[in-house]
Amino acid sequence: MTNxxxxxxxxxxRDLHWELLSKLGNCTFYNRTPDDNxxxxxRIGNADAIIIHxxxxxxxxxxxxxxxxxxxxxxxxxxxxxxxxxxxxxxIVSNVPTYxxxxxxxxxxxxxxxxxxxxxxHNQLIHDNxxxxxLDFTFWSKPLFELKGKTMGLIGYGNIAQKVAKIAHAFSxxxxxxxxxPNPITENWLKQVSLDELLGVSDVISLHVIQTSDTINLIxxxxxSKMKPSVIVLxxxxxxxxxxxxxxxxxxxxxxxxxxxxxxxxEPITKDSPLLTAKNCFITPHIAWAPLETRERLLQITxxxxxxxxxxxxxxxxx
Numbered sequence: 001m002t003n004x005x006x007x008x009x010x011x012x013x014r015d016l017h018w019e020l021l022s023k024l025g026n027c028t029f030y031n032r033t034p035d036d037n038x039x040x041x042x043r044i045g046n047a048d049a050i051i052i053h054x055x056x057x058x059x060x061x062x063x064x065x066x067x068x069x070x071x072x073x074x075x076x077x078x079x080x081x082x083x084x085x086x087x088x089x090x091x092i093v094s095n096v097p098t099y100x101x102x103x104x105x106x107x108x109x110x111x112x113x114x115x116x117x118x119x120x121x122h123n124q125l126i127h128d129n130x131x132x133x134x135l136d137f138t139f140w141s142k143p144l145f146e147l148k149g150k151t152m153g154l155i156g157y158g159n160i161a162q163k164v165a166k167i168a169h170a171f172s173x174x175x176x177x178x179x180x181x182p183n184p185i186t187e188n189w190l191k192q193v194s195l196d197e198l199l200g201v202s203d204v205i206s207l208h209v210i211q212t213s214d215t216i217n218l219i220x221x222x223x224x225s226k227m228k229p230s231v232i233v234l235x236x237x238x239x240x241x242x243x244x245x246x247x248x249x250x251x252x253x254x255x256x257x258x259x260x261x262x263x264x265x266x267e268p269i270t271k272d273s274p275l276l277t278a279k280n281c282f283i284t285p286h287i288a289w290a291p292l293e294t295r296e297r298l299l300q301i302t303x304x305x306x307x308x309x310x311x312x313x314x315x316x317x318x319x
Contacts (some may be wrong), residue, residue: 001025002310003067005047007033007040007055012074012299015292021303024310025049037061044068049306052080054267059085070309074302075289076100077238078318079211086318094305094316098159099298100289105163107288108206108236111260114282115232116145148172153202155195155218156209156237157183164206165190176202180214199226204234211238221246224255232258236288239264248274251281262288 002025009018010031021027025048033043033055040057041064044050049070050057057071062085071081073095086093114120118140125131125141152168154161154177161177168175169189177183178195185192198205205227209215219233220243227233233256235242244265250256260282264273267286275281289295301316308315 002049003045003047004028004049004051004306005044006030006051007043008053009051009074011053011290012295016295016299018299018303020300021051021306024303024306041065049309051302051306054080057081057086062086062089062091070094070306072302072306074298077210079238081318083318092309092314093318094309094314095318096298096301096305097316099301100294101159101163103291103294104160104236104288105167107262107284108160108164108234109167111234111236111262111282111284112147112204112206112232115258115260115280116147118142118144147204149174150203151176151201153177153193153198153205155198155205155207157192158208160236161206161208164208168204173204180209195223196226199223200228202231203228204232206234207237207241209237209241211240216240217243217246219243219247221249224250227256229255230257232260235259235261235263237263239267245274248278248281251278258282262286 004021004025004027006027006029009029013031018027018029030043033040035056037060040055040061044065046067048067049072050068051072051074053074057080059082062082068091071086071091071093073081073093076095076097078093078095081093083093121142122140131139149172151174154165157177157179165175165177175189176191176193176198178193178198183192218241224246247256247259251259258280259278262284263286264275264283275283305316
């Protein structure tokens with residue numbers, strides 16, 4: 001029987017159940033596993049298959065786990081696994097590529113609307129009795145902005161970005177995108193541009209690329225210098241896409257109007273993160289993927305990926 005270990009299942013364990021996975025083999029569950037090679041190896045033991053969310057699996061762990069043949073990632077990004085070493089070790093790695101596309105697109109606009117409409121701020125001010133003490137029927141404490149006619153620039157044009165583009169179009173925004181590989185497009189309201197053009201004309205820039213050596217620090221003082229000072233930067237992808245010191249400096253000097261991000265370079269965020277000292281910086285704790293329906297879908301596909309692998313029909317493999 002297949003030995004299966006779930007190394008960090010808490011984010012699903014809290015309100016979902018793993019009975020269907022237990023039917024596929026002998027299962028061992030851990031809520032969390034520390035980022036420590038020895039502890040990770042100890043918990044993997046003689047497992048044939050492991051399921052991970054954020055537990056890093058590096059070359060040392062792969063070379064030290066001779067029984068391991070399958071890694072199932074509960075998510076879309078696969079930067080937590082040394083893919084090259086996995087291939088050399090004959091370990092199949094699968095992910096769940098599109099489970100959260102709708103949720104993340106929705107959340108991208110939640111961030112943007114918070115910046116432009118300031119709902120959270122004004123709700124809190126009302127509960128602090130600022131409206132009841134006001135002389136007029138209305139008040140606002142920060143500028144509010146319409147999205148109509150603004151230019152949304154998408155960096156990357158995968159499933160999530162394509163959904164964000166349609167939402168932006170519904171808000172009567174002009175939509176442009178940059179992708180490292182040219183994409184055929186049929187929509188007459190959509191335009192593909194160079195990265196430099198996107199940086200220069202966008203009122204809103206939204207990041208939708210995976211984390212690779214080419215995309216780490218994609219947003220830095222050099223690329224920021226090409227942006228409008230009024231730009232709003234959104235990040236629901238990976239924290240390391242942005243050089244946090246550079247964008248903090250830009251926010252504090254008025255070279256970027258706002259940053260709204262669901263991800264940071266080190267998670268949980270550290271108390272000395274420069275973003276915590278940045279002006280007009282909106283941060284949420286990596287929750288774009290977390291609606292109940294989205295996580296239910298994630299769990300179902302994760303289990304199905306393993307089931308198909310065990311039947312010799314592996315799917316969603318990382319190439």
